[in-house]
Amino acid sequence: MARIAIVGPGAVGGVMAAWLEKTGRHQVTLCARRPLGELHVETPQGPLVARPVVLTAPEQAKPVDWVLVATKAYDAAGAATWLKGLAAQGAPVAILQNGIEHRERFAPYLPAAQIVPVMVDAPAERTDPTHIRQRGTAKMVVQDDARGREFVALFAGTPIEVVTTPDLKSAMWRKLCLNSSGVINALILQPTAAMHDEQLGELLKAMVRECMAVGRAEGAVFEDGLPEKILASQRAAPPDSVNSIQADRAAGRPMELDARNGVIVRLGRQHGIPTPYNEMAVALLAAMARK
Ligand SMILES: NC(=O)c1ccc[n+]([C@@H]2O[C@H](COP(=O)([O-])OP(=O)(O)OC[C@H]3O[C@@H](n4cnc5c(N)ncnc54)[C@H](OP(=O)(O)O)[C@@H]3O)[C@@H](O)[C@H]2O)c1
Incomplete structure (x- = not known):
């Protein structure tokens, strides 16, 4: 017991x-x-x-x-x-x-x-x-x-x-790759179906690539084709799925923005890796939350 x-x-x-x-x-x-x-x-x-x-x-x-x-x-x-x-x-x-x-x-x-x-x-x-x-x-x-x-x-x-x-580190970074791209849904306040849009799909993959670049600098290992796999998983998910950061924003609750995206920006800076997509997402969502 x-x-x-x-x-x-x-x-x-x-x-x-x-x-x-x-x-x-x-x-x-x-x-x-x-x-x-x-x-x-x-x-x-x-x-x-x-x-x-x-x-x-x-x-x-x-x-x-x-x-x-x-x-x-x-x-x-x-x-x-x-x-x-x-x-x-x-x-x-x-x-x-x-x-x-x-x-x-x-x-x-x-x-x-x-x-x-x-x-x-x-x-x-x-x-x-x-x-x-x-x-x-x-x-x-x-x-x-x-x-x-x-x-x-x-x-x-x-x-x-x-x-x-x-290799827990790699497992956690893989999950972060998925979670960090969820900020797109929080910004547009639309569920996973939105990822069928070609431009949003490209944006998701770019955000995942940023996360992978920082993750690799931190020692994480990723399989080939991860951005495409994450996009495919989002497109295969029930179209009305709402991730937690979107749900939190919609409900006016605090968001795990720093744990999911801020961390990529902070660690990217330490390694000299630019993370413009995450940086912009963090700035925009933080500003919207303040409003
Ligand atoms: N839900 C999911 O599907 C899911 C999936 C994967 C990972 N996660 C992660 O798992 C973690 C937990 O998420 P969640 O969805 O379970 O969150 P949640 O439903 O918001 O639950 C968090 C709980 O923590 C309580 N809490 C906050 N401060 C506390 C304190 N000082 N003492 C005692 N309790 C306190 C809250 O209390 P109140 O009831 O008073 O608010 C709430 O009951 C997050 O990091 C999330 O990202 C969640």
Whole structure:
């Protein structure tokens, strides 16, 4: 029986909480900003109802065996307030967030050995604070090391696909290539069907190439034809699919703009690699958000 605390009971946190509780092998605690009742999760395998312990103040947190952080990247500082209690005895802290800076984000709060970056691909959204819809298979990738293998074991017996890789960096940069191009949808406020447009398709590929250039300078390895594959995947997706940065902009919520595009601009500058498409997207979207 592992004691697992999940910080951030949103779409990803809720899906993980429900499946981990369903194993019957773990004691799951949710760390939330407000009280929650039962959590209802619609999954591809049917409905789940989770009844985890819910904490609403970091002072209530006691040491656990594993912590999963599933807040948005921009909420890292708030998430970290829980870690003093939860990770006091050295528990590993898995960071289930988009982007590539999982370690950098939590380095001010935790020793490096406790940080377990996770590449998460879990299509899900909250319809209200206690209802979550998991739209497809959740997949996660972690580094192939002792902590990574322990993390995989937590999910044994669930339909969540968790695998290790010897090259997590490349896996994360590949995901960033896809995510960074999602800013186009956020700018035009149109779902994936928009990518059938030839000019937008060319723009998507150019943005992916920028991300790949910076990723390569950082040591990531990419397969041939990645920009074309990403464009093809967008054109094959349900035409009304809305990515999270578009959904956040449309709802007037904060956006993970820095984690998904700002990082490409910042690291590009460090390596002397121009990233004009990302730079323009960041400037425009930031200006629109301020307005
Ligand atoms: N959803 C997806 O399909 C998906 C897929 C792949 C990757 N991701 C990534 O996974 C991460 C989580 O995304 P998400 O979609 O699950 O976000 P989300 O639905 O917005 O959930 C984030 C949760 O974090 C909570 N939170 C924020 N600050 C907190 C704090 N100080 N203490 C406790 N809880 C706090 C929020 O609380 P409130 O309820 O109070 O707002 C919310 O419940 C992001 O990096 C995202 O890009 C998401």
